[in-house]
Amino acid sequence: MENKYTEKSKSIWSMTTHLPPRNPLPGDLTVEAAVIGAGMAGILTAYLLQKQGIDVIVLEADQVASGQTKNTTAKITSQHGIIYQDLIKKLGKQKARTYALANEAAIRAYGEIIGEEKIECGFERLPSYLYTREPSMVVRLEQEAQAASALGIPAHFTQIHGLPFDTMGAVCFEGQAQFHPLAFLKHLSQKVTVYEGTRVLKVKKHMIWTDHGTVNAKHVVFASHYPFVNLPGMFFARQHQDRSYVLCLDHPDQLDGMFYSEDKDGLSLRWTHGALLLGGNSHRTGKNRTGGEYQRLKQAAKQYYPDSRIVARWSAQDCMPHDDIPFIGRYSVFRPFWYVATGFKKWGMTSSMLSAMIIRDQICGLQNPYARLFCPQRFHVRASLPSLLADMGESAISLTKGAFHLPLRAADLKEGHGGIIRIGFKRYACYKDEKGVLHKTSARCPHLGCELEWNPAEKTWDCPCHGSRFDYDGRLIDNPAQKGNAF
Known part of the structure; x- marks a missing residue:
């Protein structure tokens, strides 16, 4: 295959699709609905609202799909790891069935939009496999297959072939899908009004303040990955963020499905037009002090696909709700005209x-059979408590770390490494580059004040509490923080 890629920290989707730029907000506007965030969730919401006759705009601080959407592996599936047997146990069969049917409906909706709009985006229906290489996990997968099937998903336990390593078995989810997300959004975003380069600074009731003017909206949708308004809602106390890593290999042999491992150090695989995506090494944001995530993936690529070459690499960030169910719907009982999509x-x-x-149905006053399960105001005690306690502990440790953790001296920091350093009476997050130059920024996240942790895999400062990320000069990379971390 002719190579048209070069390895860089950029997704294969970004390397193969150019989205035309949009103008910023031209000034003050009044609209029926405003969507904050032009990723997949934001563009889809605006598109569906517009089809219902709603006057809607999308506000984007950067460019369309410039956040997490460009870094997805782009699998459209109701196969979400081992989840259905746990949902049945913790929430009951009815709610578990609602979750299953909701995700199956989402898969069908993609196919309907792509067919109606005639979008060329590599959309194809394929089985999705949840596999294991561990004998001890086989029973769990068999139980997951039984649970998913009982809830209405076409799923069964099977043996799989075609991977370069042996497996002990897998759950096969039939009729799932994959596509090129930016090719899809390139077409769909042209159907809606998007203002790029327009950062939302503040939202109060129906008024949105941006760096290019104000927007008065009857309905406000927060589709910015992680909600940046802390109160009401308190989403910062109800989820944390994880990171995961992907290599793209030039690989001409097509896989007959999508593959996701339930094992601790397992690999995720999917194929797309001459390229193989090899992912894994997930960890809580801010909790990978030793690094090496890309190196471990490179070792796996060398072992299993020795004739392939790495053509791209990237990482992604995911919001992890305590009960494993996304927060979709009204932001808070105190803001019934705000809506959120996160987790x-x-x-x-x-x-x-x-x-x-x-969100379309709620704004348009239509009934939706799935809305109650995903309601952001829910609290499933049994499902949420373990993760809630773990997150509270992590926040307590990070907030008090300055009192108990002795920082390094600048002289002790090695070149190419980062660490918390005391200079005078203050603590700084410092990175010493290969030339010995010290890059200083605040040791505390501007979101809620947690102490940052060095991410050696990507040379960034990450917040272990809520997942904000900054480069080594303090420039903001990922929210919920709304500003950089310079001191």
Whole structure:
């Protein structure tokens, strides 16, 4: 195959699709609905609202799909790891069935839109396999297959072939899908009004303040991955963020499905037009002090695909709700005209469509059979408590770390490494580059004040509490923080 890629920290989707730029907000506007965030969830929501006759705009701080959407592996699936047997146990069979049917409906909706709009985006229906290489996991997968099938998903336990390593078995989810997300959004975003380069600074009731003017909107939709308004809603206390890593290999042999491992250090695989996506090494944002995530993936690529070459690499960030169910719907009982889409775990494509469907129906006064389960005001005690306690502990440790953790001296920091350093009476997050130059920024996240952790895999400062990320000069990379971390 002729190579048209070069390895860089940029997704294969961004390397193969150019989205035309849009103008910023031209000034003050009044609209019926305003969507904050032009990723998959935001564009889909605006598109579905517009089809219902709603006057809607999308406000984007950067460019369309410049956030997490461009870094997805773009699997559209109701196969979300081992989840259905746990949902049945913790929430009951009825709610578990609602979750299953909602995600199946989202898959069908993608096919309907792509067919109606005639979008060329590599959309294809394929089985999705949840596999294991561990004998001890086989029973769990067999139980997951039984649970998913009982809830109405065409799923069964099977043996799989075609991977370069042995497996002990897998759950096959039939009729799932994959596509090129930016090719899809390139077409769909042309159908709606998007203002790029327009950062939202503040939202109060129906008024949105941006760096290019104000927007008065009857309905406000927060589709910015992680909600940046802390109160009401308190989403910062109800989810944390995880990171995962992907290599793209030039690989001409097509896989007959999508593959996701339930094992601790397992690999995720999918094929797309001469390229193989090899993913894994997930961890909580801010909790990978030793790094090496890309190196471990490179070792796996060398072992299993020795004739392939790495042509791209990238990472993604996911919001992880305590009860494993996304938050979709009204932001708060105190803001019934605000709506939110967050907490997608690692299944952002399916959840984005589901969010658009639910929020469209709520704004238009239509009944939606899935809205109650995904309601942001819910609290499933049994399902949420373990993760809630873990997140509270992580926040307590990070907020008090300055009192108990002794920082390095600048002289002790090695070149090419980062660490918390005391200079005078203050603590700084510092990175010493290969030339010995010290890059200083605040040790505290501007979001809620947690101490940052060095991410050696990407040379960034990450917040272990809520997932904000900054480069080593303090420039903002990922929210919920709304500003950089310079001191």
